[in-house]
Amino acid sequence: MADHGNTPSAVSISAQGWSWRHAGRKTPAVRDVGLTVAPGERVLLLGASGSGKSTLLHGLAGVLGDEGQGEQHGSLTLDGRPPGEVRGRAGLVLQDPDSQIVLARVGDEVAFGAENQAVPRDQIWQRVRRALDDVGLEVPLDRSTSALSGGQKQRLALAAVLAMQPGLLLLDEPTANLDPAGVLEVRDAVGRVLDRTGATLVVVEHRVAVWADVVDRVVVLAADGGILADGPPGTVLTDASTRARLAAAGVWLPGHQPSVPTQLSSPGEELLTARGLSVARAKRGPAVLDGVDVALTAGSSLGIVGPNGGGKSTLALTLAGLLPARRGQLEAAPALSRGAGSSPHAWKSAQLVTRIGTVFQEPEHQFLTNRVIDELEFGPRRLGGTDEAAVRRRVDPIAERLRLTSLLQANPFTLSGGEKRRLSVATMLATDPDILVLDEPTFGQDANTWAELVALLAELIQDGGSLLAVTHDQEFTDALGSRLLRVADGRADVEVRP
Amino acid sequence: MASSTAPTQNTSTLRARYQWRVVDIVVASVVAVAVGVVFFAWSAGYTGIAALTGAFPPLAGLYTGGWLIAGVLGGLIIRKPGAAIYCEVLAAAVSALLGTQFGLTTLLSGAIQGVGAELIFLLFLYRRWNLGVALLAGLGAGLALSISENILYNALWAFEWQLMYVVFASISGVIIAGLVSWLAVRALAKTGVLSAFASGRTADV
Amino acid sequence: MSVDVLTPHLTGRLLPRANPLSKLFAAVLVTVVVMLSIDWVSAAVVLVSELLLLPLLGISAWQLLKRTWPLVLAAVVAAYGTALLAEKTGAVLLEFGPILFTQDSVNSGIAIGLRGLAIALPGIFLLTTTDPTDLADALAQKLRMPHRFVLGALAGLRLVGLLVDEWRTLGLARHARGVGFEGNPVARLRNFLGQGFGLIVQAIRRATRLAMAMEARGFGAGDRTWARESTFTRLDLWVCLAGVLIAGTAVAAAVWAGTWNFLIGAS
Numbered sequence: 001m002a003d004h005g006n007t008p009s010a011v012s013i014s015a016q017g018w019s020w021r022h023a024g025r026k027t028p029a030v031r032d033v034g035l036t037v038a039p040g041e042r043v044l045l046l047g048a049s050g051s052g053k054s055t056l057l058h059g060l061a062g063v064l065g066d067e068g069q070g071e072q073h074g075s076l077t078l079d080g081r082p083p084g085e086v087r088g089r090a091g092l093v094l095q096d097p098d099s100q101i102v103l104a105r106v107g108d109e110v111a112f113g114a115e116n117q118a119v120p121r122d123q124i125w126q127r128v129r130r131a132l133d134d135v136g137l138e139v140p141l142d143r144s145t146s147a148l149s150g151g152q153k154q155r156l157a158l159a160a161v162l163a164m165q166p167g168l169l170l171l172d173e174p175t176a177n178l179d180p181a182g183v184l185e186v187r188d189a190v191g192r193v194l195d196r197t198g199a200t201l202v203v204v205e206h207r208v209a210v211w212a213d214v215v216d217r218v219v220v221l222a223a224d225g226g227i228l229a230d231g232p233p234g235t236v237l238t239d240a241s242t243r244a245r246l247a248a249a250g251v252w253l254p255g256h257q258p259s260v261p262t263q264l265s266s267p268g269e270e271l272l273t274a275r276g277l278s279v280a281r282a283k284r285g286p287a288v289l290d291g292v293d294v295a296l297t298a299g300s301s302l303g304i305v306g307p308n309g310g311g312k313s314t315l316a317l318t319l320a321g322l323l324p325a326r327r328g329q330l331e332a333a334p335a336l337s338r339g340a341g342s343s344p345h346a347w348k349s350a351q352l353v354t355r356i357g358t359v360f361q362e363p364e365h366q367f368l369t370n371r372v373i374d375e376l377e378f379g380p381r382r383l384g385g386t387d388e389a390a391v392r393r394r395v396d397p398i399a400e401r402l403r404l405t406s407l408l409q410a411n412p413f414t415l416s417g418g419e420k421r422r423l424s425v426a427t428m429l430a431t432d433p434d435i436l437v438l439d440e441p442t443f444g445q446d447a448n449t450w451a452e453l454v455a456l457l458a459e460l461i462q463d464g465g466s467l468l469a470v471t472h473d474q475e476f477t478d479a480l481g482s483r484l485l486r487v488a489d490g491r492a493d494v495e496v497r498p
Numbered sequence: 499m500a501s502s503t504a505p506t507q508n509t510s511t512l513r514a515r516y517q518w519r520v521v522d523i524v525v526a527s528v529v530a531v532a533v534g535v536v537f538f539a540w541s542a543g544y545t546g547i548a549a550l551t552g553a554f555p556p557l558a559g560l561y562t563g564g565w566l567i568a569g570v571l572g573g574l575i576i577r578k579p580g581a582a583i584y585c586e587v588l589a590a591a592v593s594a595l596l597g598t599q600f601g602l603t604t605l606l607s608g609a610i611q612g613v614g615a616e617l618i619f620l621l622f623l624y625r626r627w628n629l630g631v632a633l634l635a636g637l638g639a640g641l642a643l644s645i646s647e648n649i650l651y652n653a654l655w656a657f658e659w660q661l662m663y664v665v666f667a668s669i670s671g672v673i674i675a676g677l678v679s680w681l682a683v684r685a686l687a688k689t690g691v692l693s694a695f696a697s698g699r700t701a702d703v
Numbered sequence: 704m705s706v707d708v709l710t711p712h713l714t715g716r717l718l719p720r721a722n723p724l725s726k727l728f729a730a731v732l733v734t735v736v737v738m739l740s741i742d743w744v745s746a747a748v749v750l751v752s753e754l755l756l757l758p759l760l761g762i763s764a765w766q767l768l769k770r771t772w773p774l775v776l777a778a779v780v781a782a783y784g785t786a787l788l789a790e791k792t793g794a795v796l797l798e799f800g801p802i803l804f805t806q807d808s809v810n811s812g813i814a815i816g817l818r819g820l821a822i823a824l825p826g827i828f829l830l831t832t833t834d835p836t837d838l839a840d841a842l843a844q845k846l847r848m849p850h851r852f853v854l855g856a857l858a859g860l861r862l863v864g865l866l867v868d869e870w871r872t873l874g875l876a877r878h879a880r881g882v883g884f885e886g887n888p889v890a891r892l893r894n895f896l897g898q899g900f901g902l903i904v905q906a907i908r909r910a911t912r913l914a915m916a917m918e919a920r921g922f923g924a925g926d927r928t929w930a931r932e933s934t935f936t937r938l939d940l941w942v943c944l945a946g947v948l949i950a951g952t953a954v955a956a957a958v959w960a961g962t963w964n965f966l967i968g969a970s
Contacts, residue, residue, distance in 0.1 A: 022693065023699055065521070065694065066514070066519070069694055370688055411688050411689055413688075413689030413690055413691065414688075414689065414690045
């Protein structure tokens with residue numbers, strides 16, 4: 001790697017009839033992609049879930065693995081050479097900030113790629129400072145990488161690939177796990193970097209609006225192979241038939257709101273009341289939030305909003321009876337407790353699931369069995385449901401409603417992201433809790449799954465259910481007519497909606 | 499770079515069988531770390547059992563299988579030479595970092611126990627990964643553990659007690675390290691997370 | 704509270720500056736010497752030297768005890784077990800049902816207990832004064848261990864904190880599904896195994912993604928350079944000398960006192 005100059009040359013991409021099938025799968029993840037990207041072009045790559053956007057990106061980064069891991073047809077090249085031979089010319093940033101940081105200190109992390117390219121030591125540190133400067137990450141080089149916020153971690157990941165001086169940036173939903181402030185941080189950093197280096201860009205992202213101003217070309221992969229649409233954003237995103245197909249594919253389009261019913265009933269009686277509540281993540285350590293006063297009522301929803309790291313999830317888990325309150329009072333009304341005692345945290349697991357259900361951010365955390373049907377029946381059976389017919393009567397309509405009927409024999413871990421989310425909601429509904437708590441239910445979901453989820457939750461509220469959601473998604477809380485509890489700076493205030 | 503059969507297929511498959519890829523190294527490392535974390539949690543709930551075996555120390559051998567899981571599990575997942583030793587030593591290092599009473603000797607113990615499992619995999623030339631091999635690997639690790647502990651720590655025990663310790667540790671190794679690891683790999687393969695590994699792609703685990 | 708083992712709070716001023724390899728050398732040497740013989744003289748010499756060096760760690764006796772009490776307890780348990788199971792020769796000290804302690808069995812127990820403490824302390828010295836990243840640098844650059852494995856292990860260690868957090872989250876998530884840490888021991892064991900399985904699944908997912916991110920950044924392709932050079936200084940000479948001195952004194956004292964008792968021939 002001789003290129004130690006300041007501005008690396010931008011990379012060109014050529015794909016001809018390219019397909020990739022992962023080992024052990026019957027159908028290819030990507031089929032028949034023909035694509036030419038000139039040096040310096042900025043491409044937003046769209047497509048339905050399962051159209052193979054990520055696989056294409058990983059192919060461009062040269063990390064799909066050897067013959068044991070899959071089979072390719074056609075050709076895919078960077079500047080005319082196979083991507084695996086020119087690693088470092090392409091820099092890949094992934095969705096999950098925590099799964100791509102390698103080392104413990106910020107400086108070492110940025111230096112890692114340059115070290116692997118055998119760049120001489122004195123040049124490495126020049127590159128590190130430059131890369132951190134480019135992404136606007138002003139922290140000491142020996143800062144622990146674990147201590148950064150989500151947006152900072154993603155900017156660190158970006159700096160870490162910049163230190164390799166790549167001619168091509170590959171971003172795989174880099175902002176899907178971030179709060180709104182983090183999204184802008186990362187997007188702006190990418191824009192600055194491209195303006196300075198002139199590198200080629202390929203970004204995969206559901207939320208088109210975020211990147212529409214940065215890119216100059218939109219490519220849409222078809223679910224059944226090939227390219228569906230290709231052109232400048234203004235053309236692709238305004239063409240009626242393309243828009244319709246993109247919307248059907250679950251892509252978030254600017255100016256297109258997934259349709260949901262919004263008839264909402266008026267709130268019913270109070271189920272759970274917090275007064276002067278302090279919450280903390282662990283038994284020791286400081287409280288993250290003090291003096292919370294809030295009530296959950298039947299037939300209504302409450303959204304907990306605010307920047308990340310403010311204690312939103314901790315508050316939700318405490319209200320859900322999973323974490324003990326540090327101080328203050330959390331009291332279940334008789335309509336909710338039904339003889340189990342007024343403190344939710346003291347309830348046994350079996351009592352909890354019929355009163356408060358909690359859907360965690362990562363569905364896999366809550367999977368207990370190795371078949372979808374067992375997963376659905378687990379709750380009803382645990383409650384003493386030995387009557388086979390009664391269990392089926394409970395579970396079947398839920399499976400139907402959440403479109404899981406064709407998946408009943410599958411292993412839960414092998415489902416797609418949207419299917420896992422639907423299953424995790426379904427398992428909670430199976431025990432018919434009065435209150436449903438959801439942690440970031442719409443993170444990383446495409447527009448179709450989003451609309452489906454909102455419709456289902458709206459129905460639950462209409463039927464008298466009480467909903468509590470930790471979320472950054474304003475469209476979500478708007479669609480459900482949620483009251484808002486804003487958490488920031490150690491306080492939680494109920495926000496009055498106009 | 500269309501996929502094609504390499505002319506030197508024999509050497510390339512041989513290399514594929516015995517050489518570590520990056521994903522092998524990283525997954526082996528993280529599995530070892532995760533097992534280290536699980537058994538740190540296990541130890542936290544172990545206080546009561548320790549008090550019980552205090553009356554008859556060789557019984558503690560029954561518990562030791564837990565510490566042997568890293569090697570057998572790592573070997574079964576990665577299927578590469580050295581995987582059992584590497585995972586067992588790294589899991590030992592994690593438990594040392596999280597705090598343990600045995601100091602640097604954990605690393606030595608880890609290496610010895612890893613070798614016990616590794617020898618069994620070697621005996622089958624890294625070609626067989628069925629239940630029998632898994633149980634034998636657990637046994638190998640249990641024997642390595644108990645014999646080395648007898649020499650290093652229980653040296654002053656009367657011989658019959660040492661023998662009982664070997665028997666208990668071997669049983670524990672076969673059941674906890676051998677059987678549990680084998681069941682775990684089979685269940686892991688079904689979740690699809692092992693798709694990058696031969697252990698996740700072959701149904702005959 | 705999350706656990707960040709890779710950026711530990713190092714204590715003391717002097718020892719963190721020494722190269723991890725010299726500390727490792729001294730600690731291993733001392734540990735090996737104590738392990739080679741089961742006698743109270745060599746164990747006591749090493750233990751006293753270690754205690755004299757404790758001020759170098761720069762932490763108070765109370766903090767040290769808070770950190771090391773399990774180790775003290777383990778030494779006591781080991782001493783008790785040996786006194787109970789060793790050959791029963793010499794005068795009877797206590798007889799109570801099946802329990803019999805004699806002069807010789809109690810002496811053996813004391814030797815084992817002292818030895819246990821003397822073995823554990825070098826680990827404390829190393830852990831409280833060494834940054835794992837520095838250790839990895841030294842292992843790969845100075846000992847020439849294969850860098851792919853050293854860095855792979857280091858990357859795995861960074862996930863300890865994440866996995867500890869994930870373990871807690873898994874516990875809560877499963878409680879919400881109706882499987883809490885409650886009920887009889889069998890149910891608890893099953894729940895523990897299930898939670899352990901859940902953790903391994905997440906660990907492998909993370910690891911596979913991490914491996915991809917590392918490969919995309921050119922890891923494992925060939926020779927590499929190191930942004931930070933691992934170096935030896937005069938301090939390292941002193942650290943090694945201290946190790947040799949403690950080990951040598953222990954052996955000499957035990958041989959002179961006639962208590963040296965080579966391991967394999969013991970019992």
